[in-house]
Amino acid sequence: MEKVMGAAKGSGAQAIHPGYGFLSENTEFAELCKREGIIFIGPPSSAIRDMGIKSTSKHIMSAAGVPIIEGYHGEDQSDEKLRAEAARIGYPVMIKAVRGGGGKGMRIAHSEAEFQDQLESARREARKSFNDDVMLVEKFVENPRHVEVQVFGDQHGNAVYLFERDCSVQRRHQKIIEEPGISPEVRKKLGEAAVRAAKAVNYVGAGTVEFIMDAQHNFYFMEMNTRLQVEHPVSEMITGTDLVEWQLRVAAGEKLPLAQEEIKLRGHSFEARIYAEDPNNGFLPGAGPLLHLSTPQSDEHTRIETGVRQGDEVSVHYDPMIAKLVVWGEDRAAALKKLRYCLRQYNIVGLSTNIDFLLHLSSHPEFKAGNVHTSFIAQHHAQLFPAPQAPSHQVVCQAALGLLLREQAHTQHFSAQSHDKYSPFASCTGRRVNILHKRNMTLQLGDSSESFVLPQIDDESFQVWGEVQTEGEVSFLHCCINGVLSRPKLVILDNTVHLFSMEGSAEVTVPVPKYLAGVTGAAAQGGAVAPMTGTIEKVLVKAGDKVQAGDALVVMIAMKMEHTIRAPKAGVIKKVLFKEGAQANRHAPLVELEEEEEA
CATH class of the missing domain: 2.40.50.100 (RNA polymerase II/Efflux pump adaptor protein, barrel-sandwich hybrid domain)
Known part of the structure; x- marks a missing residue:
């Protein structure tokens, strides 16, 4: 904090915007800014403190008439007391760090037998993340929706809500996809409750009030995030506002730019979080180089917010989220169609990502119908994690053709360096006299392999033609295989071919001989x-x-x-x-x- 403050004072800054990391909800930093005479672009430190401690916030919300869920928020933190309260509340229970956020320090205990292990695990994670392992225990609502409301307050006592974001689809209690999506009647009740929550702590600036909602649309206060959230672009897209501009205006002492009745809901928006992780391995976070990165084109209705580019290294020391993809459409169906189109254009090579998983998720019939809840991934696990399929002949032929065309380009480049390009010594493919050149090729895709003999044409081989077309820094394989035209994006790194098309992505490898392969794993x-x-x-x-x-x-x-x-x-x-x-x-x-x- 001292280094940030030193940089601000050294540059003559009048204000500090803390972003949406942990510093934005740090009471000590907000108070430091006030002492140093620098504007903290956020709520007063008292609001951060009251809403940052979950047990305190529950008492404040109850007094303000905001519905809360049954739980224990007391000072006695002994294992025996917490276990007794869990038994009183009734299993399953949620164990939560009182200073938690971002899914850290949260565990679910489905029975008394699980309670102690889950409590200890939550405490360890809370100590690492927040330097505080005080816990609360609450009734866990099975299969709820997680709905949050964007609120905004100014220094003149005004507060409004800018509608909701449904964040129900989660893994490890962290959001994957956000969107608006409840009935007008529930939206009004939810928004008014969120404004009551904000006014109860004299809130100033951007904030988010989070609720869980059951199947009967009863909602209960979870927590308030006293900052601008990662998913705020969804609210901007559906209201036509710039919330960062609002933050700056409010911090400068202005009134809110719009009254509640002037804020109109328009269209639908999705935000998908792009993570460096392996969904097929329990969403295990990953790290490594971005050897290839190509993204969809940004426009008025497509936003990409990221801090990485091709060649960067994703580190183990930070959160694995590497980008946010935000789209807008006139209705949910149009926005969902655009989301899937853009996900297919978002291609990464070098480390595992959740992009293919997001495509499976957004294509699921229940997701399309809007029937989502916080257990959605677990409930539909079989459909979201399909068994690996054998490679199609189309994909394997595309990979083979890509490799051959790359080899041809290398050969042409080599020949061009020779003084006599017709000399047999100008060829690097192996000159043959009076014999047909048969090229043997074996390609591996997962556990399946396909062998080729090229260019001989018979019943066991495929007739293919094509060319590599380059647009900017991206290469496309324009090809025809058995009469079928296609144009997948092509990335070849070492002995692996990566293909990206509207049908999805595929990775095809030229097997390394056993005598060269290291023993790992x-x-x-x-x-x-x-x-x-x-x-x-x-x-x-x-x-x-x-x-x-x-x-x-x-x-x-x-x-x-x-x-x-x-x-x-x-x-x-x-x-x-x-x-x-x-x-x-x-x-x-x-x-x-x-x-x-x-x-």
């Missing part, structure tokens, strides 16, 4: 490995312990999240390779695990 290590670079938070086993497949071995902290590493098989721990507090690199073996000898 958990199986080779005989134990569990670190899924990413991180810090060993807790070691749960010791040498000589017997474990079953799925037993917890080690707890790691990476990308601000806690990850439990489990035994890949039953056996005996031969050796623990890391101590608590140590740093483990990605794919590093954490324990040596031996199969137990049969008696």
Whole structure:
């Protein structure tokens, strides 16, 4: 904080906009700005403090007539008291850090048997994220919708709401897709409750009041985020406002630009968060280089907010969100169609992302119908995570053609360097006399492989033609395979071909000979490995312990999240390779695990 303040004073700044990270909800920083005579573009520190402590905010909301859910928000933080309150409330319960946010320090206990482990896990994560492990316990509403309301207050006592954002589709209690979407009657009640919440703490600036809503449209206060949120562009799109401009005007002492009756709802908007993570591996956060990055074109109805570009490295030290894709349409169907179109244009190579998962999600019939809730992903897991399909002949042929055209381009470049381009020594493909050149090629896609003999044409091969077309920094493969025209985006890195089309993406690899391939992975290590670079938070086993497949071995902290590493098989721990507090690199073996000898 001192460095930020020093930079502000050194540059002669009159105000500081804290963004939407943890600093924006830091009471001490807001008070520091006030002491130094610099405007903090946000609410007063008293509002941040009152709404930042969840137990305090619940009492304030109850007094203001805002519905709250049953729970325990007391000072007694002993394990026995929290366990007793959970039993009184009735399982399942939500265990939450009172200073929590962003899905950190939250766990669900479905039974008393789970409670202690979930409590300890939530406390550890809360200490790491907020330096505070005080917890509250609340009744967990099964399959609710998570709906938040954008509010705005000024220094003259005025407050308005700019409609809602449905954030129900989540993983690890963090939002993936946001959109507006409730009936006008419920919208009015929800908005008025949110304004009461803001006025109860004399709120100034942009804020978000979050509610959970059951199937009967009963809603209950969850928390208030005393800042401009990541998903605020959805509200801007559907109201035609610039909320950052509003922040600056309000901070300068002006009244709100619009009264409540002047704020009109127009069209529909979606925001999809692009994460560096592996959805097929429990949404495990990832890190690595952005070897290729191409995005849809931004326009009046398409916004891309990002801080990375091709060639950058996504670090393990920060949140894995790398971009926000925001679209607008005249209605939900139009906006959803545009979202899917733009997701297909958003192509990344170098690390795992959730883009294909977002495509599956936005194409699901129940999502299209708007039937969403916070357990949506778990409920529709089979459809959202389909089994890998064998590669189509079309895809494999496209990959083969792309490789051949790249080889042809290299050959032409090599020949052009020769003084005699007709000389047999000017060719790098291998000159043959009186014999047909048969090119053997094997391509791997997942667990399936396809072999080719080119250019011989018979029943076992495919007739293909095409060319690589370059537009800016992006290459397209314009090709015809068995009479079918297509134009996928083409990225070739080392021995892997990446294809992106309107049907989705595919990754095809030229297999590396076994004598060149290194031995990696958990199986080779005989134990569990670190899924990413991180810090060993807790070691749960010791040498000589017997474990079953799925037993917890080690707890790691990476990308601000806690990850439990489990035994890949039953056996005996031969050796623990890391101590608590140590740093483990990605794919590093954490324990040596031996199969137990049969008696």
